[in-house]
Amino acid sequence: MASKLTLSNRTGWTFALPGFALIFTFIVLPFFFAIGLSLTNQRLLSPNPTQFVGLENYRQLLGFAVVTLEPERDEAGEVVRDEAGEIQYPRLRAITRSDDYPQYRGMREWFRWQSGENVMVVIARDVVFMKALVNTFLFVLVVAPVQGGLALMLALLINQKLRGISIFRTIYFMPVVVSIVVVSLLWRFIYDGQNGLLNSILQGLSFGLFQPVDWLGDPSTALPAIMAMSIWQAVGFHMVIWLAGLQTISPTLYEAAAIEGASKWQTFRYVTWPGLRNTAVLVLVVITMQGFALFAQIDVMTNGGPRDSTQTLVFQAVERGYGKQDISGGSTISVILFAIVLAISLIQRWLTRER
Amino acid sequence: MAFDPDNYGLRLFVRYLVLCLIALIFIFPLVFMINSSFKPDNQLLADTSSLRAFLPVGDISLDNYFGAFRRAPVALFVLNSVLVTGATVLLSLLICSLAAFSFAFLRWKGRDVVLSIVIATLIIPFETIAIPLLLLVSKLPWIGLEGLQWGWLNTYRVQIIPWIADGLTIFLFVQYFKGLPGELIEAGRVEGASWWQVYYRIVMPLSGPVLATAAILKFLVMYNQYLWPLIVVQQENYRPIMVGLGYFFQLNVAWGEVMAYLTLITVPVLIFYLFLQRAFIASIASTGVKG
Numbered sequence: 001m002a003s004k005l006t007l008s009n010r011t012g013w014t015f016a017l018p019g020f021a022l023i024f025t026f027i028v029l030p031f032f033f034a035i036g037l038s039l040t041n042q043r044l045l046s047p048n049p050t051q052f053v054g055l056e057n058y059r060q061l062l063g064f065a066v067v068t069l070e071p072e073r074d075e076a077g078e079v080v081r082d083e084a085g086e087i088q089y090p091r092l093r094a095i096t097r098s099d100d101y102p103q104y105r106g107m108r109e110w111f112r113w114q115s116g117e118n119v120m121v122v123i124a125r126d127v128v129f130m131k132a133l134v135n136t137f138l139f140v141l142v143v144a145p146v147q148g149g150l151a152l153m154l155a156l157l158i159n160q161k162l163r164g165i166s167i168f169r170t171i172y173f174m175p176v177v178v179s180i181v182v183v184s185l186l187w188r189f190i191y192d193g194q195n196g197l198l199n200s201i202l203q204g205l206s207f208g209l210f211q212p213v214d215w216l217g218d219p220s221t222a223l224p225a226i227m228a229m230s231i232w233q234a235v236g237f238h239m240v241i242w243l244a245g246l247q248t249i250s251p252t253l254y255e256a257a258a259i260e261g262a263s264k265w266q267t268f269r270y271v272t273w274p275g276l277r278n279t280a281v282l283v284l285v286v287i288t289m290q291g292f293a294l295f296a297q298i299d300v301m302t303n304g305g306p307r308d309s310t311q312t313l314v315f316q317a318v319e320r321g322y323g324k325q326d327i328s329g330g331s332t333i334s335v336i337l338f339a340i341v342l343a344i345s346l347i348q349r350w351l352t353r354e355r
Numbered sequence: 356m357a358f359d360p361d362n363y364g365l366r367l368f369v370r371y372l373v374l375c376l377i378a379l380i381f382i383f384p385l386v387f388m389i390n391s392s393f394k395p396d397n398q399l400l401a402d403t404s405s406l407r408a409f410l411p412v413g414d415i416s417l418d419n420y421f422g423a424f425r426r427a428p429v430a431l432f433v434l435n436s437v438l439v440t441g442a443t444v445l446l447s448l449l450i451c452s453l454a455a456f457s458f459a460f461l462r463w464k465g466r467d468v469v470l471s472i473v474i475a476t477l478i479i480p481f482e483t484i485a486i487p488l489l490l491l492v493s494k495l496p497w498i499g500l501e502g503l504q505w506g507w508l509n510t511y512r513v514q515i516i517p518w519i520a521d522g523l524t525i526f527l528f529v530q531y532f533k534g535l536p537g538e539l540i541e542a543g544r545v546e547g548a549s550w551w552q553v554y555y556r557i558v559m560p561l562s563g564p565v566l567a568t569a570a571i572l573k574f575l576v577m578y579n580q581y582l583w584p585l586i587v588v589q590q591e592n593y594r595p596i597m598v599g600l601g602y603f604f605q606l607n608v609a610w611g612e613v614m615a616y617l618t619l620i621t622v623p624v625l626i627f628y629l630f631l632q633r634a635f636i637a638s639i640a641s642t643g644v645k646g
Binding site for chain 2: 016292
């Protein structure tokens with residue numbers, strides 16, 4: 001009568017139901033909700049009834065085009081130049097506000113580059129969103145390899161047999177237990193343009209040669225500064241995951257390598273690294289997920305500025321969905337974000353599949 | 356020669372030197388925070404241009420701490436966070452372990468489908484559902500002491516209930532339960548124990564490590580909550596510590612008081628971590644099993 005021991009529909013459901021109901025209500029349902037809302041024009045408080053708008057929200061966010069601006073020419077067909085010899089171009093408005101090009105109506109300049117005499121301009125329906133999209137990708141593309149690599153180096157360092165090594169492990173891991181909000185506030189002091197700690201340290205090390213930088217106030221350094229801080233905060237987390245992976249590698253493999261006379265690098269390349277394959281996938285997936293969720297650092301440190309150089313997808317989703325009460329706009333960004341995360345975790349799994 | 360690669364003592368010294376320099380990189384912002392919390396504002400800002408930033412020197416006092424308590428309802432924020440964190444951790448341990456018990460030991464119709472849905476939620480980052488979840492909780496009903504109410508905004512429950520169950524916690528419990536010897540459970544059943552008795556008399560007493568892991572992970576998430584309470588709690592009465600921080604940035608910012616507040620909410624966690632560091636690190640490492 002083995003079935004009497006194990007088959008128990010009522011008890012099984014009773015035990016699992018509270019947990020499953022909560023997950024269903026607060027994770028699964030909102031997830032499908034997001035997809036549904038992204039097809040409407042729902043706002044949190046709106047006098048107008050909610051309407052189905054199809055893919056309009058996606059078109060609004062993702063629409064972009066490349067237009068070519070040809071130099072202005074005078075009657076003789078000569079290129080018009082100003083006093084400094086710079087070629088004069090028609091204004092972009094001549095295209096985005098013209099009735100000749102209804103498809104470009106309302107688009108704004110995202111960025112431009114010179115191509116011979118002409119200028120190519122990329123225009124987008126929602127420039128801020130495009131910047132958020134690019135920044136988020138940049139963040140993940142930089143942070144994932146750097147943080148993963150540094151964490152592996154720290155793990156190898158901590159894996160040595162030295163007296164007191166666990167003290168160092170404890171210290172390296174410490175920022176992980178500190179709230180990212182607290183960390184972000186502290187780093188505002190480090191990055192401050194006037195007498196921030198980083199400027200002071202760099203000036204001290206260069207004997208005063210270093211010119212102070214307003215790290216968070218300059219569009220070219222703000223995002224890298226946030227990347228560096230984020231790497232600092234969570235590198236200990238991934239160090240611990242690498243350590244767990246390192247400890248699964250059998251010591252006999254290292255003994256064999258030592259007997260064969262393998263160098264340190266060879267041992268790493270042919271023993272350690274192959275044994276860390278699954279760990280590497282996990283570390284990359286986790287960093288990627290954390291990277292795409294970038295929000296608190298932005299909210300505390302820059303609010304997306306300066307000049308939208310630190311806008312991110314989640315920051316935009318919250319600013320629209322909550323700040324501007326534009327629930328459908330925020331949901332659309334969320335769905336795009338989820339599609340990206342899903343695609344990337346599938347690609348990462350495929351790239352590192354068992355061969 | 357000055358550098359002899361075979362000199363064991365020197366090599367050891369270099370290794371420790373490297374380890375210590377790296378340790379400085381991880382520790383300096385926290386040292387700065389704690390020391391600054393004892394300094395008046397003008398000295399705090401002036402000290403950042405020198406090593407004095409990391410030393411408790413100059414005009415040292417507890418004034419900032421008193422100032423922080425005067426400026427904001429600090430005790431209330433701490434109480435809110437402790438209440439929300441404590442309730443969520445306890446409920447999560449109970450509900451997730453019960454569900455995992457059912458997935459690991461019981462056979463029932465639909466079990467595998469339900470378990471795959473639970474596992475699938477692991478790839479949904481919270482940030483992608485925050486906005487639709489906000490709309491959902493703003494319309495949910497609740498039956499309380501005042502009868503039927505609509506909307507969960509500005510309550511404790513909105514900070515607790517959505518965070519009780521999650522795929523990772525259930526998954527950790529399932530993995531652990533599957534490693535327990537099955538004979539123990541069968542023996543319990545043969546002796547006539549109900550499933551509930553098997554759960555709390557046999558399985559729970561053996562689950563110390565996984566309970567610690569699940570509790571620590573949930574604690575870190577809940578104590579450090581920011582985005583969710585930011586959008587669902589506008590009333591001061593229910594604000595947790597991280598959102599309460601906004602209080603210090605209205606009007607003129609008193610950085611000394613900010614540092615005192617940050618120290619006040621961070622140091623307890625750090626002490627907690629230093630005492631239980633093995634369990635903390637083991638809990639993070641065990642999330643690595645999910646790969």
